[in-house]
Amino acid sequence: MSRLPLNLETIASPPFDENTYIVWLDGRSDCLIIDPGFLPDDIVALVESRALTPVAILNTHGHADHIAGNATMKNRWPDCPLVIGAGDAPKLTDPVLNLSAGFGYKLLSPPADRVLRDGDAFSAAGFDLEVREIPGHSIGHVVFIWKAASPSVVFGGDVLFAGSIGRTDFPDGDFDQLAAGIRRHLYTLPDATMVLPGHGPATTVGQEKRGNSFVRGV
DSSP states (O other), rough: OOOOOOOEEEEETTEEEEEEEEEETOOEEEEOOOOOOOHHHHHHHHHHHOOEEEEEEEESSHHHHHHTTTTHHHSTTTTTTTEGGGGGGGGGGGGTTOOOOTTTTTEEEEEESSEEOOTTTEEEETEEEEEEEOOOOSSSOOEETTTTTOOOOEEEEEEEETTTEOOOOSSTTHHHHHHHHIIIIISSSOOOEEEEEEESEEEEEEHHHHHHHHOOOO
């Protein structure tokens, strides 16, 4: 399989060092914005500096640090659809569910334009993405898998980190669900598959199968 040229920019926003990804393919000016966080003006500036046009805003889940920039994105690009897993769509407009209320403020996102479920396909900006639900950190968490790349790429949100996993002590968290989902949907991918997580550095499926002390490959 030939390699598809992926252009990737990452903006890590405080206070949780949440990774926002802007991705596009060579020769194209349309892009995806994945999990816009607490630095929305920086995201807009970067997109405009590259003369890109967002065609989808993808949320892996509905926690505040991953949706904080949604309103700014929709204000700047109102025709750009906001996309999230069906199980986490209620978090967008509920500060208790998205956990912002617990930190003393009320973060509201625009509602979803489209919701996704396990096994759905989502295509935009030249990316054909496979959608997999992996609950455990958040009940409706989804990951986006781009299998056309060589190696494959996972936009993974807060499921699997380099040497760690997403927290499971939130109200709808569940360690057993998270571990099972990682083993079923991620550890069955080729070892070279790149995982771009919601926090921290990129990793690979093979590295985590061998060395992740929370969820080892079996």
